[in-house]
Amino acid sequence: MPAFALETGDRDRCEKLRTQAAEHLAPLAGRGEEGRINRPxxxxxxxxxxxxxxxxSGSLELCLMRESLAYACTEAETALALQGLGAHPVHAHGTERQRAAWLPRVRAGTAVAAFALSEPGAGSDAAALSLAAERDRSAPGDxxxxxxxxxxxxISNAPGADFYTVFARTTPGAGARGVTAFLVPADRTGLTGTPLDMLSPHPIGALAFDGVPVGEEDVxxxxxxxxxVAMGTLNLFRPSVGAFAVGMADAALDATRAHTARRTAFGGPLKDLQxxxxxxxxxxTRTEAARLLVYAAAAAYDRGDPDVPRRAAMAxxxxxxxxQQVVDAAVQLHGARALQRGHLLExxxxxxxxPRIYEGATEVQRTIIAKELYRETAAASDDT
Known part of the structure; x- marks a missing residue:
């Protein structure tokens, strides 16, 4: 573990978490069913x-947790992150009633949360949401x-989550200014879901809203x-998506170092081939550079720096x-064995x-970075 921005206690906690993930969480993950929520x-x-x-925790500790878990058990990392993503809006912006009803169960791991932002026609362009919220005086509440x-x-954790943070359009034609976040329990009338069979092994699904009633108390x-609410949540979690990626890259890199040190070819170990x-x-080198970018973005978030959107996007x-590059190269260096089901690299x-797609695709991150850079340029010009 590198020393940058980390105290000895941080490094010790990361090592302890890796051990817990390998010894306690990975066996539970192995007994789960891919594409379904693993409640144990x-x-x-x-x-x-x-x-x-x-x-x-702050953003930096969140990153350290996600990186450590990802190294030893990606399923545990993803389950943790999805709890945070789905419940953070309630923690940060919810009412006392909402927090009391859901957060203790989320913290205990007995209620599963989900963040319902993406739509068939509005993935990276969150301001283009079309899920309609139409006024109805017969809806529940005061x-x-x-x-x-x-x-x-x-939607990750759909359709098996216990509640969803749902983003819907309350003011047509208003773009980003016409979207409202709602807390929607999974048993609400008119809400149904379907699991999707995806390449990624964690649960992902689609949700259908057929006149689902929500009240003022659900806002x-x-x-x-x-x-x-959505952007605040994503700005917090974007650097930690990078930490998830660093943890996977580190695991692939360590496996590759071990393999190339012991695997012989052309008269000697692979590592002796230049x-x-x-x-x-x-x-x-690239993995370490990625780690430092992630730590820097997380530290900027914790300090409240104004350049968090740019740093988070870069990370x-x-x-x-x-x-992606590290894992692909690791597969190539391992050869056919890495393509077998059950192999770490598979x-x-x-x-x-x-992760190159969700919470803002790579192309969206480049757009954010460029926009922030030119905004800074314009501000500097105004100052002169």
Whole structure:
């Protein structure tokens, strides 16, 4: 573990978490069914106090948790992250009633949360959401409510979650300013879901809203203020997506170092071939650079720096692209054995692809970075 931005206690906690993940969480993950929520695994995360730390830690500690778990058990990492992603809007913007009803169970791992933003026609362009929230005075609650109609797609933990943070359009034609976040329990009338069979092994599904009733008490934050809720959540979690990627890259790199040191070919170990040694050196350098970008972005978030959107986008962009490169190269250096079901690299190969798309695809991160750079340029020009 590198020393940059880390105290001795941080490094010790990371090593302890890797051990817990390998010895306690990985066996639970192995007994789960791919594409379905592993509730014993989620509950174990709660019992270890890891879910609670999602809501009491800064961005840097979140990154260290995700990197450590990803190295030893990607299923545990993803289950933890999805609890945070789905419940953070309630933690940060919810009412006291909402927090009391759901957060203790989320922390304990007995209730599963989900973040329902993407739609069939609005993935990376979150401001283009079309799930309609139409006013309805017969909806539950003390005041006038809404009926939700439309679809959500590519939703992690759907359709098996216990509640969803749902983003819907309350003001047509208003773009980002017309979106509201709602807390929608899974048993709400008119809400149905379908699991999707995806390359990534974690649960993903589609949701259908057929006049689902929601009231004022279900609003998270302010009416028409949902875009701020969504972006605040994504800005927190984007650097830690990079940490997830770094953890996978590190695991692939360590496996490759061990394999190339013991595997013989052309009269000696693979590591003695300059082409192999140089490739491993390049992969290690890129992994370390990705780690430092992630730590820097997380530290900037914790300080409240104004350049968090740019740093977070840079961290996610570089780390996820690097992890894809490292895992792909590791498969190549291992040969056919890495393509066998159950091999670490076969698993990582399926896991590593999705982070380049979710929570803002690589292309979106480049757009954010460029926009922030030119905004800074314009501000500097105004100052002069």
């Amino acid at each position: 695994l989620v509950q174990a995360l709660g019992e270890l106090g890891l879910i609670d730390r999602l809501f009491t 005041g006038p409510g809404w009926r939700l109609s439309g679809e959500k797609c590519w 998270i934050g302010a009416v028409d203020g949902g875009f701020r 082409s192999v040694a140089h490739q491993v050196a390049e992969l290690a 996610k962009l570089f780390a996820t692209e690097t992890a 698993h990582l190969y399926r896991e590593v692809r999705a």
